[in-house]
Amino acid sequence: ILIKIQLLQTHLLEASDSFASAWNWVDAYLKRVEEPAVYRMLRQSMVARRSLILLDGLDEGGEKREEIERHVTEVLMPQGHVLLATSRPDGIDASRFGRFYQLSLVPLTxxxxxxxxxxxxxxxxxxxxxxxxxxxxxxxxxxxxxxxxxxxxxxxxxxxxxxxxxxxxxTTVQLYAEATRAMLARVGEQRVALALTPLVQAVFFEAHVAGQRVITASHLDIAAHRVADERGRGVLREAVEMDRMPLLSLLQTRPLQLQAAHLSFQEYFAARAICTGAYRLPE
Structure with a gap:
């Protein structure tokens, strides 16, 4: 059973009461996203402890990260489920997950x-x-x-x-600058791609300061207003839907949900926005 943590966080924010009254959060999540027959089958496999629950991206829980990690260690693990969790190396609290077997991918030789x-x-x-x-x-x-x-x-x-x-x-910063410029170039002619850069930067900043990995229409609207680029909002959305924006992945169209192709791109643009001096972190 694959659970992407950034999507779990979104549902936690939308329906906290449903999760609070559930047997566990995986069960509550599946009930919201799966067809009834599929949900019943998956629930039965969990009840029988015959499922492997893959929690992908523990470090991508945003503002709900602390609660999600605590639920994993204090609810899912004691319930006896077989768990496999992934995270970036610097996203793990070794003391919290001390009872887990910890594996790491070694760097490429x-x-x-x-x-x-x-x-x-x-x-x-x-x-x-x-x-x-x-x-x-x-x-x-x-x-x-x-x-x-x-x-x-x-x-x-x-x-x-x-x-x-x-x-x-x-330098690493130069690498990210060149790589993101190349990704933006896939939108179309260079003039259009360069014009979208401030909007893309603002979108990533809005999502990042909100502590969210999933980018919504609200983040896009706020960003477009911030940089005064209403036309760019439509161009960006169309590019994502047509798979011409490698920086962003489309999760669903209605309601709109996007995410950075890799969290490090979101972090890069958020940091770049702050460095301009035009963006401030909330107090």
Whole structure:
């Protein structure tokens, strides 16, 4: 039974009473999102303790994160369910999850990075890119190059493909700037993509300060008003619905629900918005 934590958080905010009176929050969530027959089948599997509950993205619970983590450790675990939870490495409170078996994905080795790049860029591309790889910043946590993270490695490969013959970014911030610029370029002509950047930044900021991973029409409306871009709101929504906005994934159209393709993109744009001085965090 797959439960995406960012969606669980949304339902918790919308129907807290339903969750408060439920046997557990997984049961309450399934009752809201599944057809009655499917819900009954899944509930029976949980009652019989014959289900594996996959909690995807514990670090993406936003303002409900603390409550969700406490429910996992104080309700779901004592009830005897088989649980598999995922989180980014820095999103885990080791003391809270001390009774869980903890597994972690080790960073990619240099050999694995080169192998992945060769499949994508070919041997010639790897030879050209390799000197740039050796100058990539070191991650403080792992003490390895940032490309040991698969997401960062993919971003580097994408930028290399777009910037053939040009200098490569040398800092993490520059990498995010180039990668997000490339993603925005898929919307259409460069002029339109650049014009959307302030709106995209405002959308991510509004969702992030609200402590929410799921972006709603309300966040989009507030952001469009903030940057005075009502036309851009329609262009952005159309691009997402037509899968021409890699920065955002469409969860559902009615009511509108989006999310960043990766939480780090939301964090990047929120931080960038704050650095402009035009955005303030709530008191």
């Amino acid at each position: 240099d050999a694995q990075q080169l192998q992945a790049l060769e499949r994508r860029l070919g041997s010639g591309g790897v030879r050209e890119l390799r000197p740039h790889l050796e100058r990539m910043p070191i991650d403080e946590a792992t003490q390895q190059r940032i490309t040991s993270n698969p997401l960062m490695l993919s971003m580097v490969a994408s930028i290399f493909e777009l910037r053939t013959g040009l200098a490569m970014p040398e």
